[in-house]
Amino acid sequence: MTPQQTSPFPKGVEIIPVGGTGEVGRNMTAVRVDDEVFLFDMGLHMPNYIKYTEEDISDLSKLSTEALRKAGAIPDDNVIKHLRKNVKAIFLGHGHLDHIGAVPFVAQHYNAPIIGSPYTIQVLKTILKDEKIQLKNRLETLSPNSTRKITKNVTVEFVHITHSIPQSVLVALHTKYGIILYATDFKFDNNPILGKPPHYEGLKKLGDKGILVSMIDCLYVTKPGKMPSEAVAREMLRDAMLGVDNSKHALVVTTFSSHIARLKSITEFGRQTKRKILFMGRSLAKYSQAAEDIDLIHFTKHGVDIMKYGNQVKRKFREITKRGKEKFLLVVTGHQGEPKSMLAKMINRKFDFRFDSDDHVIFSSSVIPVEPNMSYRKAIEQQLQREGVRFYTDIHCSGHAAREDIREFLKLTRPRHAIPTHAEPNKVDSFVQLWNEMGLPPKNAHVLKPGQKLKLV
Template sequence: MEIEIATIGGYEEVGRQMTAVRAGDDIVVFDMGLNLSKVLIHDDVRTEQMHSLDLIDMGAIPDDRVMSDLQGDVKAIVPTHGHLDHIGAISKLAHRYDAPIVAAPFTIELVKDEIQDENKFNTENDLVTMEAGETMPIGDSGELDLEFVNVTHSIIDAINPVLHTPEGAVVYGLDKRMDHTPVIGDPIDMDRFREIGREGEGVLCYIEDCTNANKKGRTPSESVARDRLKDVMYSLEDYDGGIVATTFSSHIARVKSLVEFARDIGRKPILLGRSMEKYSGAASRMDGVDFPDVEMYGRRQGIERTFQRIMNEGKGNFLPVVTGHQGEPRAMLTRMGRAETPYELDEGDKVIFSATVIPEPTNEGQRYQSENLLGMQGARIYDDVHVSGHLSREGHYQMLQALQPQNVIPAHQNMKGFSGYVELAGNQGYKLGRDLHVTTNGNVIQLVEE
């Protein structure tokens, strides 16, 4: 069976992920993501009102025109998890394909939200829920199966999809860390990865997230981040001024920890910001996590009233958990730094960044500016109370040993970011141009000819 891989987006940057695998006459698309940094540099951009071609031209979503070079029909669109760099273009591109969107339950909930918010296109693709550990047949040949393997990441319900073909498995390895003690959900299923590497024809191709491939050692568990956050929060138990926290809105495990520790130190947690309400609300609806009696406000009017209530009743009684960990210009924390909200920061107030800066120049610049603005208001910063959601070098070695793939394609980075992965794959016997394929957006790699 002829096998081709189209590397459509996410092979020159961190963001706008999209990859297509053609096996015979059937095509499976993995991810349709947004490059948020391309949007944030424009103050007035509202993606839900924009045409896909304009977003393609500005580099915000994948240029999927290379799909016309693939001789086959798309049978499934499979987002790996609910981060916008993996689902943010579905509402712009999925309607072009007569194929269902197949994803884990929490991801489907978030895809529904994206489709509902869209103003330009009408996305009517069927939404199919599949759990980690399950398999379904794909296409018309009767020879392809799609499997979801449970992985751990900085969002719940993350999976690595595997397309089983007669020529071997194609494992799409974005995004994960090797977490054996997660705060929510099951550990990464390394046993299943090892089985896939040794059954049938083995692994024909492994497409891997290289975000942290230049970092030595291993990425710690989320339980480590929880302990660090607990240490910081408990150290502030006797502080009677303002404490504000920010983290990735999609990081439900981290939000859960913030809520619990706020209550432990006698403060009422309140979740503020559109994306904070969106992700935590979706998790509550599907019983992914319980947020008992936690107030959430996503609309500006509700947020302003809540800030005013906090000021009236005393900042020492509350922990607002707000958006803005990357310094996004319109996010709550950035507006607080610019003194544009009723919440007044005083000298000595604490701001906890339970998030790291996404390694991209726009984010780094905006975060630097945000921290400076907060500091000018008198705030004291607790930085990087966080662990990454991505594998470091030792995790990559473990995955290669588990899967023993015939071919490897680095993804989710630029050329500089690929360098660490090229080195470590080389140490495992892979060679550039032979079985290690460093590529760019818009390319097609033929792995098996008819």
């Protein structure tokens, strides 16, 4: 018998979201094309992960896979157990932990290479090294706007897109049944500060060739209009850092550790204040070091000191207090109020550092509106208020597409079928509404739960 005849799988394309549909986090999708299987992302569910570990939002500690699975912190890949031996490759769209953070726990189930853009792979390597985890999977890089033949029948293409971390890509799988597009996460940012605008032409070409199905980032589908550019966030930051008199006081900025474009703006304005710039916190060190390692940007060459370890940080705070905190710009972890973050420790006087009235703290982030984030952040803000600290919140623009961006995306790519993802049920419904509003066939918008299979051809 030929291998085809012995294959236990029917011919065609089947999509199985393992996690990340009808919820925000633990992104992972399996795509079966005949008897070959491809995996997209392996992410953490951040709120469940933080609830479980109380860790700094971007830190990863050694935990058992089973315990994390039970806590809902990683995708439950038992739903694709029957496909394990057929997995040919694992693709990572970008380096956020809700897309790659479960790799150390889940990738070992598959005898397949992990393929991501150079920055994504560098971030993954840094995490693995820090946690002293060795993966048997081969790590391969593929540059944005490149293709690679994965098997005789399937080629992958990485399409450059803008998001809130460098070298994000939309992953297109070219198959004889049409293109399968994995479009999460993204925004359409025409002034991205770091890197180029989205590769619209590449997306249009995919549409011309024929997209069978697209998974689509729907986190902000209910937000009308277009998501403001990173250039807007930069101007808000400029105003908060340079538009008020903070010259005699502490200036502390906290943001997403992986938001390298934002860190670029922070350090550029920081240099204008003539303060010594310090990055403090493990996750900040991790992501900025990964960016330096692949020559994406150089913070240290431009006078930034990156501090990773506790004793290093402790010593530095003694120096700051001695020399005068007005001489420093402290870029720290803790924008969500995470109890073990640098900002929380500073407030709780774990270091030789005191906040005084009229010190400045800038939150270059928005609070992720889930528990425990909201209570953590509220507690931090109340403490700052008690100390008389002047603080600035929401100095931020999201890295996700808003409703009109998603409409643009659909017009450009014209997928035959769509699977809304990266969103809670009310937003999924809102996407279906948009799909119908555009006159697209209602039966082709598929609302799936994790583990629910969709057979397409």
